[in-house]
Amino acid sequence: QSALTQPPSAAGSPGQSVTISCTGTSSDVGGYNYVSWYQQHPGKAPKVMIYEVSKRPSGVPDRFSGSKSGNTASLTVSGLQAEDEADYYCSSYAGITHVVFGGGTKLTVL
Amino acid sequence: QVQLQESGPGLVKPSETLSLTCTVSGGSISGYYWSWIRQPPGKGLEWIGYIYYNGNTNYNPSLESRVTISVDTSKNQFSLKLSSVTAADTAVYFCARHNGRAQDYWGQGTLVTVSS
Numbered sequence: 001q002s003a004l005t006q007p008p009s010a011a012g013s014p015g016q017s018v019t020i021s022c023t024g025t026s027s028d029v030g031g032y033n034y035v036s037w038y039q040q041h042p043g044k045a046p047k048v049m050i051y052e053v054s055k056r057p058s059g060v061p062d063r064f065s066g067s068k069s070g071n072t073a074s075l076t077v078s079g080l081q082a083e084d085e086a087d088y089y090c091s092s093y094a095g096i097t098h099v100v101f102g103g104g105t106k107l108t109v110l
Numbered sequence: 111q112v113q114l115q116e117s118g119p120g121l122v123k124p125s126e127t128l129s130l131t132c133t134v135s136g137g138s139i140s141g142y143y144w145s146w147i148r149q150p151p152g153k154g155l156e157w158i159g160y161i162y163y164n165g166n167t168n169y170n171p172s173l174e175s176r177v178t179i180s181v182d183t184s185k186n187q188f189s190l191k192l193s194s195v196t197a198a199d200t201a202v203y204f205c206a207r208h209n210g211r212a213q214d215y216w217g218q219g220t221l222v223t224v225s226s
Contacts, residue, residue, distance in 0.1 A: 034211065036211070036212035038155075045204055045206075045216035045217065045218055045219055046155065046213070047216070048213060048214055051211045051212035051214075052211050052212075055211075057214065089154065091155075091157075091212070091213075096171075098157070098159075098160070098170075099145075099157040099170075100157065101155040101156065101157060102154070103154045104154040104155070
């Protein structure tokens with residue numbers, strides 16, 4: 001059982017927006033602004049898309065955005081493109097447990 | 111450009127110790143945390159632990175009794191040992207750099223199968 005809860009799947013058509021949620025507790029997501037999001041294509045290593053809730057690393061398109069409200073963080077992908085189809089994982093600092101991941105969400109571009 | 115490469119046996123027998131090394135190139139190991147993360151086939155990511163370049167470690171409480179992570183700054187390498195393995199430890203093992211905010215560089219991953 002993963003520490004953070006994500007929906008197993010999400011989908012949208014090209015050009016649309018999709019939001020993926022990540023629910024934790026006050027001991028992880030709600031307690032720290034250290035939520036990150038990773039994109040993983042099949043057979044590849046994860047790639048960080050968002051860190052510290054809403055910051056984008058250099059090179060990540062601004063179609064990717066992050067936010068947090070209480071114990072739930074969200075990743076929004078706007079203007080969906082075919083290459084956005086991948087698995088997405090959230091992660092949070094969790095104090096003494098240090099790092100926890102969500103179970104992952106498979107994003108399908110219809 | 112920082113690159114990480116995992117190395118080690120792809121097959122380990124039950125009850126034995128899994129040992130992997132991650133070699134860092136294109137940058138120094140100093141100043142950062144270095145992580146091990148695994149992914150069972152078809153499943154999600156699980157953080158195993160990380161080590162600071164000075165040797166300080168933090169482990170996932172669920173694995174702490176079986177895990178040792180060490181660092182060799184002279185070789186720009188860090189290593190993972192996981193003892194008393196079972197089939198449940200079969201996974202792709204990734205090494206990654208943690209920059210204090212997120213895991214920003216990852217190795218390609220290496221599949222370790224636990225089987226007799």
